[in-house]
Amino acid sequence: xxxxxxxxxxxxxxxxxxxxxxxxxxxxxxxxxxxxxxxxxxxxxxxxxxxxxxxxxxxxxxxxxxxxxxxxxxxxxxxxxxxxxxxxxxxxxxxxxxxxxxxxxxxxxxxxxxxxxxxxxxxxxxxxxxxxxxxxxxxxxxxxxxxxxxxxxxxxxxxxxxxxxxxxxxxxxxxxxxxxxxxxxxxxxxxxxxxxxxxx
Amino acid sequence: xxxxxxxxxxxxxxxxxxxxxxxxxxxxxxxxxxxxxxxxxxxxxxxxxxxxxxxxxxxxxxxxxxxxxxxxxxxxxxxxxxxxxxxxxxxxxxxxxxxxxxxxxxxxxxxxxxxxxxxxxxxxxxxxxxxxxxxxxxxxxxxxxxxxxxxxxxxxxxxxxxxxxxxxxxxxxxxxxxxxxxxxxxxxxxxxxxxxxxxx
Numbered sequence: 001x002x003x004x005x006x007x008x009x010x011x012x013x014x015x016x017x018x019x020x021x022x023x024x025x026x027x028x029x030x031x032x033x034x035x036x037x038x039x040x041x042x043x044x045x046x047x048x049x050x051x052x053x054x055x056x057x058x059x060x061x062x063x064x065x066x067x068x069x070x071x072x073x074x075x076x077x078x079x080x081x082x083x084x085x086x087x088x089x090x091x092x093x094x095x096x097x098x099x100x101x102x103x104x105x106x107x108x109x110x111x112x113x114x115x116x117x118x119x120x121x122x123x124x125x126x127x128x129x130x131x132x133x134x135x136x137x138x139x140x141x142x143x144x145x146x147x148x149x150x151x152x153x154x155x156x157x158x159x160x161x162x163x164x165x166x167x168x169x170x171x172x173x174x175x176x177x178x179x180x181x182x183x184x185x186x187x188x189x190x191x192x193x194x195x196x197x198x199x200x
Numbered sequence: 201x202x203x204x205x206x207x208x209x210x211x212x213x214x215x216x217x218x219x220x221x222x223x224x225x226x227x228x229x230x231x232x233x234x235x236x237x238x239x240x241x242x243x244x245x246x247x248x249x250x251x252x253x254x255x256x257x258x259x260x261x262x263x264x265x266x267x268x269x270x271x272x273x274x275x276x277x278x279x280x281x282x283x284x285x286x287x288x289x290x291x292x293x294x295x296x297x298x299x300x301x302x303x304x305x306x307x308x309x310x311x312x313x314x315x316x317x318x319x320x321x322x323x324x325x326x327x328x329x330x331x332x333x334x335x336x337x338x339x340x341x342x343x344x345x346x347x348x349x350x351x352x353x354x355x356x357x358x359x360x361x362x363x364x365x366x367x368x369x370x371x372x373x374x375x376x377x378x379x380x381x382x383x384x385x386x387x388x389x390x391x392x393x394x395x396x397x398x399x400x
Contacts, residue, residue, distance in 0.1 A: 044277045072343040073299065077244045080292050084284050084332070092280050092328065099273065116331075119339035128292065131316075131335025132284070132328040139319035139327035143272040 003187060004057050006030045006041055006094065007064020011159045012111070015176035016063045016183045023184060028054055041090040044097075051101040059187045060098045061109040062091050067126035069167060080125050087129035092136055099147060107148040109186040110137060114155040114199050120167050134195050141193030148192035154179040155199045172200040203387060204257050206230045206241055206294065207264020211359045212311070215376035216263045216383045223384060228254060241290035244297075251301040259387045260298045261309040262291050267326035269367060280325050287329035292336055299347060307348040309386040310337060314355040314399050320367050334395050341393030348392035354379040355399045372400040 003020055007013040008029025020027050029035040030050065039050040041062075066086030068079040091110045098108060112130040115123045130153070137151045156168040157176045165173075182196040203220055207213040208229025220227050229235040230250065239250040241262075266286030268279040291310045298308060315323045316330040330353070337351045356368040357376045365373075382396040 072296065072340055075296055077293055077296065080289055080296070084289070088328065088332070089280055089284070093277055096272065096275055096277065096280070115339065116335045117338070119335075119342050121343055124336055124339035124343065127339035128288065128332040128336040131331035131333075132288070133331075134335075135316045135319075135331025136324055136328035138317070139315065139324035140272055142319050143321055143324065 001058035001187065002026045002028065002056060003059040003061055004028050004030060004054060006039075006060075006062045008035050010064050011157055012154065012176050012179055013063035015180040016061065019177070019180035019184050020187070023188070025187075028057075041094055042085050044093055047093050047097050051097055054101070056103065057098075057101055058103045058106045059109065060094055060102055060106075061183055061187065062094060062111050063183070065091070065111055065129070067123075067129055069122045069126065071122050072124050075125065080128065083125035083129045084132065087126065088132040088136075091133055095140060095149065099144065102147060105146045107150070107187055107192075108140075108144075109183055110149070110151045112151045112153040112195065114153060114171070114197070116153060118171070118199075120171075122167060137195065138193050145192065148190070150186040150192060150194045150196060152179060152182040152186065153195050153197045153199070154182075174198055174200065201258035201387065202226045202228065202256060203259040203261055204228050204230060204254060206239075206260075206262045208235050210264050211357055212354065212376050212379055213263035215380040216261065219377070219380035219384050220387070223388070225387075228257075241294055242285050244293055247293050247297050251297055254301070256303065257298075257301055258303045258306045259309065260294055260302055260306075261383055261387065262294060262311050263383070265291070265311055265329070267329055269322045269326065271322050272324050275325065280328065283325035283329050284332065287326065288332040288336075291333055295340060295349065299344065302347060305346045307350070307387055307392075308340075308344075309383055310349070310351045312351045312353040312395065314353060314371070314397070316353060318371070318399075320371075322367060337395065338393050345392065348390070350386040350392060350394045350396060352379060352382040352386065353395050353397045353399070354382075374398055374400070
């Protein structure tokens with residue numbers, strides 16, 4: 001398959017690229033500053049340009065998202081707005097525009113995270129954005145067939161512990177390679193409307 | 201208790217106001233165009249002005265939210281943005297600012313809806329916004345104590361069937377008065393981080 005992978009250069013994205021490539025798929029990596037294609041997916045017009053130039057796709061997959069982590073008492077109104085834009089709206093836009101560019105039986109795989117169900121201090125904006133992504137996936141799944149859509153919800157990645165470990169004290173981490181297998185399941189499988197939790 | 205009720209003049213809000221009043225509470229009704237206080241809660245500065253003038257509060261409750269209902273194939277990028285603003289961000293902002301205005305042991309009660317878990321065609325934006333509200337409630341609940349926060353998730357209201365019935369074909373409706381009891385439970389109870397589903 002020919003698979004678009006947004007965030008291909010990140011910690012999770014690198015593992016997903018490797019998993020897809022090992023399975024014989026062609027990966028078109030998208031990044032904000034580098035990759036096969038450069039695109040800021042929070043920019044609607046940039047997404048349109050990206051889809052116009054990328055060519056035929058069997059799957060769109062996302063392994064990137066920005067969220068503001070800050071105690072609720074210190075959160076600014078703009079932090080919620082920025083997190084919706086950085087983690088939720090860009091992914092919804094990739095689907096909204098992508099339905100016309102992905103194969104008729106192709107698929108979308110978005111990324112949420114464990115914070116949807118298991119909150120941490122300073123993670124309220126990220127939880128909200130993740131909850132939006134997961135509910136959207138369930139809703140879009142009844143309108144997209146025969147195209148499919150799922151989300152992958154990883155816990156904190158082992159490789160991200162130096163940066164995010166203190167936020168996730170006492171919570172199990174998983175290797176990025178393990179989260180990547182859920183992307184393979186979503187793309188090569190036949191289910192839709194699922195949230196594949198990779199929490200332990 | 202002295203309870204702020206956003207959307208007090210709406211179908212759900214009227215029933216919630218009645219339930220609170222019958223329980224002996226004082227309700228301060230907030231509406232965009234009428235009520236005890238006028239405030240567009242999607243306007244951060246307007247929320248600040250509203251809290252500055254309202255006086256002591258034991259609870260903040262929300263029974264209003266705007267969402268765009270449109271098939272995913274016809275949805276515009278702005279429809280997702282408008283729905284996050286109309287159904288999710290205003291509620292998050294009421295909590296973010298409200299923590300400094302609500303009693304130390306007071307509570308917040310937000311509104312989501314059945315579409316978080318049970319999608320309908322044309323409801324993908326509403327599902328996303330509802331999912332955001334519910335995940336936020338779970339997350340905020342670990343940072344707010346002794347203040348509490350819950351969400352009420354109603355299905356379509358009997359009183360709203362003339363307007364929304366065709367979207368909810370075959371789904372059970374409930375009287376607004378029944379959804380209102382969940383607000384009483386949230387405000388007078390002791391739980392936090394809960395989503396009270398009023399789905400049948």
